[in-house]
Amino acid sequence: MFQRRLETLDRELIEKIQLDRLKKTLRRIKEKNKKYWKKIGSPEPEDIKSLEDLKKLPFLTKEDLRQNYPFGLACGDQCEFIRFHMSSGTTGTPVVNPYTPADVEQWGEIMARCLSAAGLTYKDVLQITPSFGLFNGGFGFHYGAEKIGCFVVPIGPGRTLLQLKFLKDFKTTAIVGIASYPLRLIEVAKEEGFDFKETNLRIGIFGAEVWSEEIRRYIEREMGIESFDIIGMTETGGVGLGIDCKAHNGIHVWEDHYIVEIVDPETGEVLPDGEEGELVVTTLTREGLPLIRYRTRDITKVISRERCDCGRTHLRLARIKGRTDDMLKVKGVCFYPRQIEEVIMKYPEVLPNYQIIIGKVEGKDVVEVVIEADRQDQYLKERIEEEIYSLLGLHIEVTLKRRGEIPRSEGKAVRVKKFT
Amino acid sequence: MFQRRLETLDRELIEKIQLDRLKKTLRRIKEKNKKYWKKIGSPEPEDIKSLEDLKKLPFLTKEDLRQNYPFGLACGDQCEFIRFHMSSGTTGTPVVNPYTPADVEQWGEIMARCLSAAGLTYKDVLQITPSFGLFNGGFGFHYGAEKIGCFVVPIGPGRTLLQLKFLKDFKTTAIVGIASYPLRLIEVAKEEGFDFKETNLRIGIFGAEVWSEEIRRYIEREMGIESFDIIGMTETGGVGLGIDCKAHNGIHVWEDHYIVEIVDPETGEVLPDGEEGELVVTTLTREGLPLIRYRTRDITKVISRERCDCGRTHLRLARIKGRTDDMLKVKGVCFYPRQIEEVIMKYPEVLPNYQIIIGKVEGKDVVEVVIEADRQDQYLKERIEEEIYSLLGLHIEVTLKRRGEIPRSEGKAVRVKKFT
Known part of the structure; x- marks a missing residue:
């Protein structure tokens, strides 16, 4: 584990941290962006007495973020921000997420936890195939890799023949990508008579798309790897909200950084653990674009809040089944x-x-x-x-x-x- | 200045630092890579009594680096490296440069000096148009920008209409790119009726290609900016070897990190200041791929080793006139x-x-x-x-x-x- 003490906190402590940080986040919104604060009903931080009180606050939607392009809901002065990432915007105005130095630090921290959960150490060679730039994938893995100190092959997307060459030339042990990319790698490898067994590859981390258990088994079998499902999106600060661990029994969400709720997509009512609904995310440590009850459109459920076989105590979600708009x-x-x-x-x-x-x-x-x-x-x-x-x-x-x-x-x- | 004390050192001190670091670099090569050490004539670090003794060592060429693809001349164990960058390889086997954490730190430092020399501070908005990934441009500016804390628009190459939109949406004040890219920006701006005067843009930093004074004036006039010529290449650790300052009277090379010589491309003889010849670079602080007398093929000359009007004491080169192979x-x-x-x-x-x-x-x-x-x-x-x-x-x-x-x-x- 990258941060054993934090990743194995007792539930009571997790919830105490969550309450403190929720208040702090509301305080930041109140101080930095009055329009945003009004939009969420002008909650006084001190009126939030327990995590239950979160339910009183309204939801935030993707439409809200779009209507405020680029920085209408940002919390901070321009000179506090050091970079941003952006949703692709293929289905309308993009969502822009500005990062303070602390946000980049937070992102690196949760990504380092994710890479460690997949078994990576400083000895690994990590081939990063998502694109660097506006898309959050490339830089997310970059910041995480810098924290664990593994060797990065920063190739980015496409150039599949070169990807295969690099797997050999640099003795790559782990590869990351959007979930359909390994299918392309496998396809080209077959055409070229390339044998993954002759490489050092043993770990694949994939996300950013819904991929079934069946596709997962196909990828694992064809590439001879163990795969990990990573979640996260531009709005939450990028890839790294959570990942499944070696127990493969659900996706751990880093609860000291995020509160997740599952709600009925129709009524907005919070559902009990085990029931399937829409994932709603509240960020606890993001400064540039804190989220209060953001409706992600992802369909999942809480599998467990008990300690996992891996030792981590952070709750586990089922793998994303689809999106409400899918x-x-x-x-x-x-x-x-x-x-x-x-x-x-x-x-x-x-x-x-x-x-x-x-x-x-x-x-x-x-x-x-x-x-x-x-x-x-x-x-x-x-x-x-x-x-x-x-x-x-x-x-x-x-x-x-x-x-x-x-x-x-x-x-x-x-x-x-x-x-x- | 980003590091006023280091950027204004007396020549005597610069040369003392250079001698110490040259010995240290030779010691590293001797300890970490016997093959490389033999290739440069097995010099004993303690036999180097003055900077003059550097002339006794043989040259290293691009061909030497290519023949040792990927890591034949690397100095360090695989697990010391955390990333690499690579030349495009369009004209043969690529050159791969592996970075230790100290190399990434060094790169960030010299790039922060370059950005500061062009007048950037934490208040600026920097649009990065070179590609991120294997090419060193994108990440070079990224690391430098993180050190000075300005706001980065990490858009990468192409998408020229989006580039123009972002100049306005994010109030970009500085743009960086390969030297022919501003020509494309100007061209599309004209087609679209886009007026650079209506933006906050005031600084452009361009490099990676030979560009004449006339093109430079054209870009400055059309975009309404002050431009800076930045040099560096994959082999030297990426962009940032040097940049011209606001005095625009030559390109300062960061002499505490690099020794530069100008040699006759035919005979290899070191030429006196003011005479035009091939730039030869010795790195003083690079760990992954230290260079001893690397022939860059760039044609330039030393303009001056005197203190510049900007206050910096690091020597100044003429802008690159061409490459020996051009x-x-x-x-x-x-x-x-x-x-x-x-x-x-x-x-x-x-x-x-x-x-x-x-x-x-x-x-x-x-x-x-x-x-x-x-x-x-x-x-x-x-x-x-x-x-x-x-x-x-x-x-x-x-x-x-x-x-x-x-x-x-x-x-x-x-x-x-x-x-x-």
Whole structure:
């Protein structure tokens, strides 16, 4: 562990720290940004007597952050900030998160915890494949790696042949990337006759996209690695909100830095542990853009607040099932792309590149799942259709394509295409 | 100044520090890498009695570094290194430079000096346009900016429209980039009716390419900024070897970190101050890849070792005139692309995009300069041809093209095309 004492605090102490830091965060918002403070109902820090009182505060949404582009909700003077990161903005105005020096320090600290939780030490060679710059991925791993002192191969995205060459040339032991990137690495490795077993690679840390258990097992098997699921987003200060540990029994969220709640996406009501709902994050140590009850749109649940087999006491979330805005509704049936992924990836003939195509024909919903398989087999097609039907009660046509026929994406994978 | 005491040391003290650190560097090579030590003639550190003794050591060339890809000349165990940067490798095997934590610290220090010399403080907003990752530019500015605590816009290369938007949205005061990038910014700004005068931009720091005084004046005039020429390369530990100060009377090289010599490119003989030759660099504080008498191929001269008007005492070099491998030889006449640039950029009708095309027709050398101009004017063409002839004694055909007809490059500009 990177910070054993902090990562194994008793729950009582965690909650005491959370309450103190919540008040401090509200105080900062009150002092630095009156508009933001009013927006959350002008709470007096001293009126927050227990963590329960957090529930009285309103939610903050992505729309709120966008409407305040670039710095409308920032807490600090311009000269307190030393950098920012930004959401891609592909679906509207981007969200900008400014960092104070303390925020960069905090980020490095939680990322170092994440890397340590995945088993990295100063002896490791870490190949960083997310992009550096506005996207938070590259720099998140950079700051964490600097804290643990491992050797970084700062290659960034793309150039897959060079990535494979570097795995060998620099004796890379750990690789990080967005969750669909290892699929591309595996694909190119097969084309090139590249054998991951001849490398020193043993750890993969992936995130920034929803990826199923089935894809996970495929990646682990093909690359011969143990994989770790890391979460976090621009709004929360970047990648590193949490990661699963070697026990692989849920994603630890660093509770001395963040309070997480699970709420009903419809009513906003806080749900009990074990029930699935939308993840809501309150930051406790962020200065530039503190969040109060930020609705992340991620669907998950609290698995446990008990001490984990790894010794850490910070609560564990289920892996992200989908995003509220990923939810598909066809002929009145609601489902997430990940549910389809789980079905198709059970079949070893199926390659991990698929698209869900949704449209309307003569006013009626139609949905099709296009998958790549090495065999063009009517029996396979029908079996998958049957299995999806028995899961969702919805007939979805499966179309088989040959290897390489579905276009690859440079960044996050495009899994759903809608036509209206 | 970032480190006033160190940047204004008396020459005697600079030379004392240089001698101490040169011995220490030789000791490190001897201890950490016997092969490297033998390659430079197995010098005993204690045999180096004065800086004059440096001349007894052999040169190191780019070829030596390439042949030892990736870590054949590295001084340290793998676990001492925390990252590396790499030359682009477009002209052969890349050169890899591994960094220890002390090297990253050293790099941040010299880059903070460079940023301060250009007038940046914690109040500035710095837009970083070189790429982050394997190329040393992005991270060099990143580490320097962290030390002075200014606000960084970490956008990286390309996306020129977004660059212009950010100049306004984030009130950018300083921009850094490879030297041809401001030309692209100016071009797109003109197309978009974007006015640099409406921004807060006042400083530009450019390097990584040879750029003439004429291009410099063009950039300063069009963008309304003061520009600074920064030097450095992967081999020396990245950008930041030196920069010109507000006196704009030569490029200060940080002499407590580097010894520079100017040698005759043919004979290797050390030239006196004021004579033009090849820059040779010895590093004094680099651990991962210390350099002993590295031939940079850059052509320059020592302007002065006296105290500068800015107060700094570190020696000043002329701006880089060209690279030994950039030198063109046509019909027995040798010249550098920068000499052509200086001529054509005197004409206000000419746009700063040009190409020098060299080939053979029926065994004879032919050379053509293709330029863009807003007027297609036979008189202009002839005047430029005459002026080039009177400078070089060589007839070079000038071809005029319209604005936008010469292809733009995403990275370093392609100024010379050879056909054989």
